[in-house]
Amino acid sequence: MSDFREQALRYHAEPRPGKISIEISKAAETVTDLALAYSPGVAEPVREIAADPDNIYKYTAKGNMVAVISNGTAILGLGNLGHLASKPVMEGKALLFKRFAGLDSIDIEVSHRTTEEFITTVANIADTFGGINLEDIKAPECFEIEQELIKRCNIPVFHDDQHGTAIVTAAGLLNALEIQGKDIRKAIIVCMGAGAAAIACMELLIKCGAMREHIYMLDTKGVIHTRREDLNQYKQLCANNTDKRTLEDALQGADVFVGVSGPDVLPPAALSLMADKPVIFACSNPDPEIKPELAHAERGDLIMATGRSDYPNQVNNVLCFPFIFRGALDVRASVINDEMKLAAVQAIRAIAKEPVPQEVLLAAKVSSLEFGKGYIIPKPMDPRLLPRVARAVAEAAVSSGVARIPMPAAYFDA
Ligand SMILES: NC(=O)C1=CN([C@@H]2O[C@H](COP(=O)(O)OP(=O)(O)OC[C@H]3O[C@@H](n4cnc5c(N)ncnc54)[C@H](OP(=O)(O)O)[C@@H]3O)[C@@H](O)[C@H]2O)C=CC1
Ligand SMILES: CC(=O)C(=O)O
Numbered sequence: 001m002s003d004f005r006e007q008a009l010r011y012h013a014e015p016r017p018g019k020i021s022i023e024i025s026k027a028a029e030t031v032t033d034l035a036l037a038y039s040p041g042v043a044e045p046v047r048e049i050a051a052d053p054d055n056i057y058k059y060t061a062k063g064n065m066v067a068v069i070s071n072g073t074a075i076l077g078l079g080n081l082g083h084l085a086s087k088p089v090m091e092g093k094a095l096l097f098k099r100f101a102g103l104d105s106i107d108i109e110v111s112h113r114t115t116e117e118f119i120t121t122v123a124n125i126a127d128t129f130g131g132i133n134l135e136d137i138k139a140p141e142c143f144e145i146e147q148e149l150i151k152r153c154n155i156p157v158f159h160d161d162q163h164g165t166a167i168v169t170a171a172g173l174l175n176a177l178e179i180q181g182k183d184i185r186k187a188i189i190v191c192m193g194a195g196a197a198a199i200a201c202m203e204l205l206i207k208c209g210a211m212r213e214h215i216y217m218l219d220t221k222g223v224i225h226t227r228r229e230d231l232n233q234y235k236q237l238c239a240n241n242t243d244k245r246t247l248e249d250a251l252q253g254a255d256v257f258v259g260v261s262g263p264d265v266l267p268p269a270a271l272s273l274m275a276d277k278p279v280i281f282a283c284s285n286p287d288p289e290i291k292p293e294l295a296h297a298e299r300g301d302l303i304m305a306t307g308r309s310d311y312p313n314q315v316n317n318v319l320c321f322p323f324i325f326r327g328a329l330d331v332r333a334s335v336i337n338d339e340m341k342l343a344a345v346q347a348i349r350a351i352a353k354e355p356v357p358q359e360v361l362l363a364a365k366v367s368s369l370e371f372g373k374g375y376i377i378p379k380p381m382d383p384r385l386l387p388r389v390a391r392a393v394a395e396a397a398v399s400s401g402v403a404r405i406p407m408p409a410a411y412f413d414a
């Protein structure tokens, strides 16, 4: 067994299995404590909530709690390995919610026969939580699941692989293009993958200025073009009216490659087909579409990012989901809308242009970080992400009319 594999398994197994636990937040030592926490005291908040459901936010943990829910149909880039196998990833997302945004989070892995059964299961338990983070659910089912749950639930429902990934990709790409001296409105973009992450990334890039006709998406059968007859309704919307058919056709003169597909699908030699100063985001986890060392060996003028923590430029939805939910829950937003997503893009990208605090350098184990080819996007452990992204998101929720309470005073004290 490799050292790293052994270390990863031991991390998950010891000293107790898993990565999260639940802690109590009130005293429960004396007879008085128990009388308050349980019977008879607990009857009082029960009566208050029965009289006014909004009191649930006053007397329970709902308002600070996010459920991470999966069916395991697209676990990272490992594929459809089932709901049980998804649990380490979902516990990991719960860990990140707590570590980076102080949000209590619990993972829920759902076994189901039909899409409707999954939707009903989640809708029926949604009221327990302040928000629902859907994770690692494959396309095309993920689109119907998210849309239907947004309709049926009174709390924000957010498919992280779609929108978290799209927000971070847009923030990183806008910065990378700026460094390369390119304009997103003119950029030719090749997207490997046409699933949950890919479609959401391209749609958000279009909202950030990219031209739909400059985007070439590929799935396992090649370029998504208008003459294909095997496209589902979501891929049809991404079809380009082009004669390009292969990855090599699409890469000819392209400025950007975004990979949200699977490991090692971008041959290093194909990079030579791209325009000067290209941007390569190989975001498949855990193994990127191309290894950074191979890409850098092929040409010296590119900017390279992956989804991983152990290379520079980590384009990963961890830079978004803890903070967007923090902002959304703090103003009790009913949904996470485009205004909130675009506010998150701008807040994340702005941080990368500012001097990096010493504690981030220490945590990242580097001596310096400066906005440029090797540092296009903040590190996940940057303490500025929480106040800045959450505040931008909360303000966008208030100004777009989806917040149910005003901005908390704490944001103005920070
Ligand atoms: N860095 C990050 O933050 C994130 C990275 N990702 C990564 O993106 C990838 C996809 O995730 P997600 O969108 O949720 O999964 P989906 O199952 O929804 O989509 C996968 C897509 O990739 C395509 N694909 C798979 N293998 C190939 C290949 N060899 N060549 C071309 N296309 C291929 C599939 O094609 P077809 O439609 O033909 O089946 C499908 O369109 C994963 O590797 C995941 O780790 C996802 C979210 C966040
Ligand atoms: C990072 C992530 O959510 C994924 O790879 O699926």
Ligand SMILES: [Mg+2]
Residues within 6 Å of the ligand: 076, 135, 136, 160, 161
């Ligand atoms: Mg995921």
